[in-house]
Amino acid sequence: MLPPSVVEAVARDMVDCAASGRSLLGLPFTSREFTEILGRAETYIRQLLAIPDGYHVLFLQGGASSHFTLLPMNLLGNLRQADYVETGLWSHRAAEAARPWCEVNISARGNRSAMPLPDDWQISAQSAYCHITTNETAEGLQLHTWPEKIDVPLVADMTADLLTRPVLMERFDLVYASAQKNLGAAGLTIVIVREDLLGKSREGTPAPLDYTLQATAHSKVNTPPTIAVAVAARMLEWITRQGGLALMEELNRKKSDAIYAIIDRSGFYRCNAAPPHRSMLNVCFKLPNAELDKRFLAEATAEGLLDLGGHVDIGGIRASVYNAVPEQSVSKLVSFMTEFEARRG
Numbered sequence: 637m638l639p640p641s642v643v644e645a646v647a648r649d650m651v652d653c654a655a656s657g658r659s660l661l662g663l664p665f666t667s668r669e670f671t672e673i674l675g676r677a678e679t680y681i682r683q684l685l686a687i688p689d690g691y692h693v694l695f696l697q698g699g700a701s702s703h704f705t706l707l708p709m710n711l712l713g714n715l716r717q718a719d720y721v722e723t724g725l726w727s728h729r730a731a732e733a734a735r736p737w738c739e740v741n742i743s744a745r746g747n748r749s750a751m752p753l754p755d756d757w758q759i760s761a762q763s764a765y766c767h768i769t770t771n772e773t774a775e776g777l778q779l780h781t782w783p784e785k786i787d788v789p790l791v792a793d794m795t796a797d798l799l800t801r802p803v804l805m806e807r808f809d810l811v812y813a814s815a816q817k818n819l820g821a822a823g824l825t826i827v828i829v830r831e832d833l834l835g836k837s838r839e840g841t842p843a844p845l846d847y848t849l850q851a852t853a854h855s856k857v858n859t860p861p862t863i864a865v866a867v868a869a870r871m872l873e874w875i876t877r878q879g880g881l882a883l884m885e886e887l888n889r890k891k892s893d894a895i896y897a898i899i900d901r902s903g904f905y906r907c908n909a910a911p912p913h914r915s916m917l918n919v920c921f922k923l924p925n926a927e928l929d930k931r932f933l934a935e936a937t938a939e940g941l942l943d944l945g946g947h948v949d950i951g952g953i954r955a956s957v958y959n960a961v962p963e964q965s966v967s968k969l970v971s972f973m974t975e976f977e978a979r980r981g
């Protein structure tokens with residue numbers, strides 16, 4: 637979801653972007669107006685995340701799934717191994733995407749209800765980096781303990797939770813996230829990378845996929861996803877005006893806590909995620925059987941509660957309460973859950 641004020645601003649940009657008399661749709665990436673939008677987006681991200689000096693912020697195409705594959709191409713250097721912490725579906729996919737390129741050492745494996753905590757990661761000193769996924773959207777799990785600085789570069793897929801809470805950026809060497817969940821529209825991937833991790837790309841890495849070249853060219857080796865960047869700039873401005881990441885965290889926690897509270901009160905809804913590992917963005921739960929899940933989804937849709945189906949590989953229900961989801965939507969869902977249980981439980 638996007639906040640209505642952001643949707644309205646983007647709609648205006650579609651007609652006249654930055655008082656240029658031109659539509660955002662036709663704005664060249666080389667134009668003064670787009671350069672200004674890109675600069676604004678970067679400034680907001682740096683401020684919101686308190687990114688220390690020495691990090692580049694890249695605005696690239698591809699989506700997190702493409703960047704799974706680009707990580708080994710860009711980061712292995714002379715090494716042949718990388719560590720992966722498997723916490724769920726997305727970190728498993730990231731590890732599988734790396735296998736054609738390097739030896740994959742699984743440093744720790746979670747189960748569907750808990751994430752292995754940093755103290756339990758067995759990281760090999762021979763690895764070029766260690767990859768983690770901070771929020772598993774399919775299982776509804778989230779890492780709530782930031783790892784201490786480790787001996788190898790730490791790389792994180794934060795697709796689901798970048799800009800939903802403050803982050804200790806100095807603990808990470810590379811963070812990447814697709815934009816479509818918390819900062820706007822699909823088509824944009826943010827890559828935040830420490831300077832000293834650059835210069836390691838494999839020979840033959842195509843230029844648009846090479847983080848070192850993209851950092852030098854300020855994300856303009858090829859055309860950046862201009863529309864998604866402009867939407868992200870609006871979203872970042874909105875997050876800043878709302879009160880920043882501490883407030884986003886407070887609201888996201890409040891929204892998810894309201895749903896977990898009704899699940900925990902009832903014997904009807906079941907959440908597989910153990911309380912200390914629960915995601916404050918994706919509340920995943922099931923009803924006593926698949927037939928009731930289906931009925932719940934159909935009746936919720938009829939009430940205007942949309943897109944509540946779980947990930948296709950997991951099933952059940954998933955309420956995603958990303959930054960722009962208002963508290964009223966959560967209240968409506970909670971009332972619906974109470975009423976549905978009273979009728980069908």
Ligand SMILES: Cc1ncc(COP(=O)(O)O)c(C=O)c1O
Nearest residue numbers: 699700701726771773795796814
């Ligand atoms: C944690 C996580 N990583 C990666 C992805 C894949 O993102 P994309 O579809 O943009 O490649 C998703 C998508 O939901 C995700 O939740």
